[in-house]
Amino acid sequence: MSDLLALVRGCTFDDFLFTPQYSVVERRDPSAIDLTSRVSRRLSIRRPIVSANMDTVTRSEMAIAVAEEGGLGIIDRGFRSGEIDPQVREVQIVKRKQHGIIGDPYTIGPEARLTEAAGRMRQTGVGTLVVVDGAHRVQGLLTSRDLRFADDSGTVASRMTPRERLIVHTGALDPARAEALMRTHKIKKLPLVEADGTLRGLITAKDLVVQRQLPFATRDAQGRLRVGAAIGATGDYLERAAELLRAEVDLIVIDIAHGHSAVMARAVEAFRTRFGDAELVAGNVATGDGVRFLLDLGVDGVKVGIGPGGGCTTRLNTNYGVPQVQALAECRAAADGRVPLVADGGVRRHGAFVQALTFGGDTVMLGGMLAGTTETPGDVVQKPVVVPDSNKTVHVPFKVFRGMASLQAIVDRLDVEDAEAADVEALGAEGMEVSVPARGSVRPLLRDLVKHLCSAVSYSGARSLNEMQELFRKNPERFVIRLTESSRRESFDR
Ligand code: XMP
Numbered sequence: 001m002s003d004l005l006a007l008v009r010g011c012t013f014d015d016f017l018f019t020p021q022y023s024v025v026e027r028r029d030p031s032a033i034d035l036t037s038r039v040s041r042r043l044s045i046r047r048p049i050v051s052a053n054m055d056t057v058t059r060s061e062m063a064i065a066v067a068e069e070g071g072l073g074i075i076d077r078g079f080r081s082g083e084i085d086p087q088v089r090e091v092q093i094v095k096r097k098q099h100g101i102i103g104d105p106y107t108i109g110p111e112a113r114l115t116e117a118a119g120r121m122r123q124t125g126v127g128t129l130v131v132v133d134g135a136h137r138v139q140g141l142l143t144s145r146d147l148r149f150a151d152d153s154g155t156v157a158s159r160m161t162p163r164e165r166l167i168v169h170t171g172a173l174d175p176a177r178a179e180a181l182m183r184t185h186k187i188k189k190l191p192l193v194e195a196d197g198t199l200r201g202l203i204t205a206k207d208l209v210v211q212r213q214l215p216f217a218t219r220d221a222q223g224r225l226r227v228g229a230a231i232g233a234t235g236d237y238l239e240r241a242a243e244l245l246r247a248e249v250d251l252i253v254i255d256i257a258h259g260h261s262a263v264m265a266r267a268v269e270a271f272r273t274r275f276g277d278a279e280l281v282a283g284n285v286a287t288g289d290g291v292r293f294l295l296d297l298g299v300d301g302v303k304v305g306i307g308p309g310g311g312c313t314t315r316l317n318t319n320y321g322v323p324q325v326q327a328l329a330e331c332r333a334a335a336d337g338r339v340p341l342v343a344d345g346g347v348r349r350h351g352a353f354v355q356a357l358t359f360g361g362d363t364v365m366l367g368g369m370l371a372g373t374t375e376t377p378g379d380v381v382q383k384p385v386v387v388p389d390s391n392k393t394v395h396v397p398f399k400v401f402r403g404m405a406s407l408q409a410i411v412d413r414l415d416v417e418d419a420e421a422a423d424v425e426a427l428g429a430e431g432m433e434v435s436v437p438a439r440g441s442v443r444p445l446l447r448d449l450v451k452h453l454c455s456a457v458s459y460s461g462a463r464s465l466n467e468m469q470e471l472f473r474k475n476p477e478r479f480v481i482r483l484t485e486s487s488r489r490e491s492f493d494r
Contacts, residue, residue: 004329004476008359012308012323013352014488018479021461021471028454031215034464035453037362038340039072040281040301043226043251046070046216047450048357048465050342052367053077053230053255054311055377055409056401060093060227062375062442067094067225069446070216074228074253074365078404080413082236084243091229091247100175100211100223101192105202107132110139110157114150117142128189130199131160137197139163141189168193175211175223178203226250228281233267238274245278254282255303257314257405257430260290268297284344286322288334291341301340303365304331308346310368311403314430328360332473349492350449354456357465358472358479371401373442380438397438403431 008016025033037048047070051058055078058066063073075090096102108117108129117129121144131140140160150159167185169178169192178190182205192201201222211223218226228251229244231237241252252275254267259282268282282294283303294302307314307321315321322330324346331341343361347353347369356364370376382395402409409431453465460479462468472479483491 004480005326005333007476007480007482008325008329010323010326011482012325013346013349013355014492015325015483016355017481017483017487017491018355018358018456018460019481020459021478023458023461025458025463028451028458030447030450030454033454033457034466035070035450035457037357037465038301039228039342039363040251040279041339042300043072043279045072045218045226045363047446048361048363048453049446049449050074050228050363050365051370052344052365053228053253054367054402054404055412056399057367057370057376059377060090060097061377062370062373063090063094063227064097064225065375065442066446067218067227068214069443070218070450071446072218072226072228072251072363074230074251075249076404077230077232077240077255078409078413084236084240087229087240088243088247091227091244091249094227095224095248097225100207100219101173101201101203102207103201103222103224105130105191105199107136107199108142108156109133110155110160112156113152114147114154114156114159115152117156118147118152121147128202128204129156130191130202131156132199136199138166138168138191138193138199141166141191143189163197166191170195173203175208179208182208220248220250228253230255232256233263237267238270241271241275241278245275251279251281253303254280255284257284258306259283259285259303260287260293264294265297268294268299272298281342283342285331286324286327288330291331291334295335295338299339301342302331302335303342303344304328304360305344305346305365309344309403309431310346310348310371311401311406311431311434312345313403313432314405317430325355325359328356330360332360350452351456353449354453357453358460358469368401368436370442370445372399372436372439373445374438374440375442376401381435383435398435399438400433401436402433406431406433408433 036046038044049071051062051066051073053074053076055076058073066073079086106124110131127144129142140162142160146159188205190203220226229249230253231240233256280299281301282299284305286306308324340362342363342365343356344365378399380397383398384393385396457468460468462471
């Protein structure tokens, strides 16, 4: 390992290629090659992709897409201090995206008017309401079809399918058995109840179909999509964590620019005191000392990367940082498999994604690579661009991508009207804002990334991501080729 550390000192992704090895896989098929990895001590994902907690990258839409494709989205904390609800709402949207058992389906009372039922369906976007009495016991089901041509003045009870004509289920149920029950009884909705008839959940045929179509999706024990959320280390961070955990977020990330710090020590200790062993990743660090420091504090995962990010100017402005490959190799050696590492930042091409997983990352956090896709937050702006050949001006759609420490992002988070002018002036930006061309959905991009990773597994002589990492760590010299200026040009200049 010390040889590897010497070899990668001062280096980053574009400094290396890997030597192809004897391949043993028959097909580079993403459904056959195991790419399972851990984001944190107890949280595994089937695709090692984490979308960055940046306000131009991950809100609920991105988190849903990434989780459905097998990764994990981390909702940013780029909301104003004290504004906790908007971030919690994003988490709730992901957890409510129907994917398994709906733990708290929308309900209505039997005496309610049909107009009220129609309003609730419109408001919530669901087509089925479970009818319950005052003690939350199931009385029937009301679907949008029951409302068709109904007399508005009627009650829910007059149109619902009553309890005695419903198939319900009591006790544990996995998706395969739920599907069998629905097939046998030719039903599309299956309410789950306690022995006394109290509503416990609802399974719909649509959800089961979705589950089948997305076999690698990142789901919790109830079949709901998983999602993470970021908090800071000062200000409202504990209150924010409390609300996020109440919304059943799957992972909290304490994300600050310099995670090897007294501020972080205080924050993790306070977090552990208040929330026990809730799943916690912390960062960012870029040295072995930084990793050992976080491990001693008892975190479940470490985020690695100081300054490689696309929207980041830390190294330019402060001259501090560690080239990302060096950082990953050193942090891997220090963590020694005790907690997983998230390789965060600097991955601009698919080959660098493979490197991040090989040199030290268990998963890779992506910001700029996902920028401009439909699922990123923010508006599309048409900008005039001059075509060089014809000198004609065309309008091209763009979206904004910005570092979370860029002046624009900081100012958006501040209540600028209330802030002192001197405070705004004193802000030291460590990020920038750029426009990136708007492109289509992030899903084909994620699938391409996964395909290229499978090809890399094949070139490495392994059968799975895990094995690829083990083979490399056993004998890095067999793999690593340090590039010269001209071999780098030959490799990457296209
Ligand atoms: P990529 O290269 O994938 O990197 O865009 C994403 C990561 O960049 C970090 N980040 C920043 N770092 N100033 C920084 O020093 C910033 O303003 C900034 N914004 C984001 C962050 O770790 C993210 O995951």
